[in-house]
Amino acid sequence: MSRVFVPKDSGARSVGADAVAAAFAALGAEVVRTGSRGLYWLEPMAEVETAAGRIAYGPMAPGDAAAALADRSDKRIGLLAAFPPFARQTRMLFARVGLIDPLDYRAYQAAGGGVGLAAARAMTPDAVIAAIKASGLRGRGGAGFPTGIKWQTVSQAEGARKYVVCNADEGDSGTFADRMLMEGDPFLLLEGMAIAGHAVGADKGYIYLRSEYPDAEATLEAAIAAAPFLDAAFSVELRVGAGAYICGEETALLESLEGKRGMSRAKPPLPAISGFMAAPTVVNNVLTLAAAPAILAAGAAAHAALGSGRSLGTMPFQLSGNVRYPGLYEAPFGLSLRTLVEDWGGGTASGRPLRAVQVGGPLGAYFPAALLDTPLDYEAFAAAGGMLGHGGVVVFDDTVDLARQARFALAFCAHESCGKCTPCRIGAQRGVEVVDKIIAGEDRPRQRAVLDDLLEVMRDGSLCALGGLTPVPVQSALDWFPEDFEREAGS
Amino acid sequence: MSIENDIRQIAVAHQAADGALLPMLVAVNRALGYVPAEADAVLADLLNITKADVAGMVSFYSDFRRAPPGQRRVAVCRAEACQAAGGDALAAEIEAATGCAMGATAADGSVTLDAAYCFGNCALAPAVMVDGALIGRATPARFVEAFGKAGAP
Missing domain, CATH: 1.20.1440.230 (NADH-ubiquinone oxidoreductase 51kDa subunit, iron-sulphur binding domain)
Structure with a gap:
């Protein structure tokens, strides 16, 4: 009996992945539902396990299942390791997304999960903070603040109780990396939160999730219940928002978490000093927390070796809008916008000339084609009058006004x-x-x-x-x- | 059972949470489809806050409604990535197909049409949600198919 991997990702489901999975099951295949590989123009995708590896097919319709099982389908993509749109990426954060059942903890461990937390818990909190600082990790939510310094501030702040808050209010149009990660590898986020909890001395974490992500909500609830490393020493609670973009701003998020209108607070005091319930609080984006396990597992130097300038590590860039090959592309910082949009993205879907690219969500700049050679790193974007934000890139053709x-x-x-x-x-x-x-x-x-x-x-x-x-x-x-x-x- | 009792039963499960008002309102809104005016006094009593505190929350968050929604729920993403992929034309088609303006409930209560700002399905834009089911690469035809199918008994 063949094993077939079909995404359970909400994007893949929105174009028929459930029906494709059912078609494989009806043919007697063992279907494993995974996250998405992020090659969205090929969704719904299916990967059939063979002696040579997983052979990918897409975009699939239910009627294509039999031909895929017999390996005579015209939808054949082949091994993703040999498929340039996937092979040329550097998958660190998204290494497991699309590979395993997101709620199968044993599969998570078998694919390297849990090593970072075990390493962190064998270290002193100060040593964990030193490793995060040495890695050069910066906040992936948009502001790019050095994560190690934030953690150190919380660690050193006076407080009977401290908190770790994950900002999962991914409201920017054109961004979907948090959603994919929460749906596709939720244990990684929880592991990152547990590492942060150990580092700063917090025993409680909150995930503040936007209500527009019902699939992520269900997956996170199940993952919180199943994660063996969450216990009385560090527990996580999921809190769902109610439709307010402003709650992605960290102080508004904290107000909302406290059961109030999501209205921004004046800073100072920083949340690191006085955050949730006036206690010292780490507020980090999903991708920031998810980056911590690999830094602890593989060492800070491995993280710092990737990227450019002061933007170190990898970033899952999210390409959408009027583009031929929309999807999630993880690569070291420093990749040029042109490479991402033209070479990897294939230019506009309409075939008309590209006129503008909005990078960084609704609050990001519209760049003309003349700025496409800007490297995707925080400082280069700021110098060009824009911001990298959460790594969302939306392409517009010449019909845009x-x-x-x-x-x-x-x-x-x-x-x-x-x-x-x-x-x-x-x-x-x-x-x-x-x-x-x-x-x-x-x-x-x-x-x-x-x-x-x-x-x-x-x-x-x-x-x-x-x-x-x-x-x-x-x-x-x-x-x-x-x-x-x-x-x-x-x- | 009075509606006040129903609301109390839904909300009391969250009473021990820090910042309990938000999860209470989310639970009431999900269970009943809206937050009835009667909820204000019940939640204020449970949390020892004022009715104005509750009303202020309800008016702030766009998910919370004061009146029952239509039997069917349609939400169309109106954010930039969907705009770039033909979302404006699709939104107009859906307004015509449902006979509803964006943000309105049909006079017969059959459907509520809302604008949404991003389902995180940007790479499969434009996106529409019909009765909680997300539709990517949405077209008028795919919308009508989903709207008709989900509505069938």
């Missing part, structure tokens, strides 16, 4: 603003009105002066990153695509 996208950025901010500070609450709303007037051709020079002023006030005067960064996509649209704001009204 950047004045409309600028309006959307402001409207999204107006919709999602928590309302606490005036620049964000009023500025975003006024910004929409002003851009509407510019689009309508009303007194453009004066409206432009108002918009410039608004963007400056939002950038410099907002309490948190939502109001502070909303000007980034708007400014980039104005700087790189001025013609979209100068068109004859109604054209």
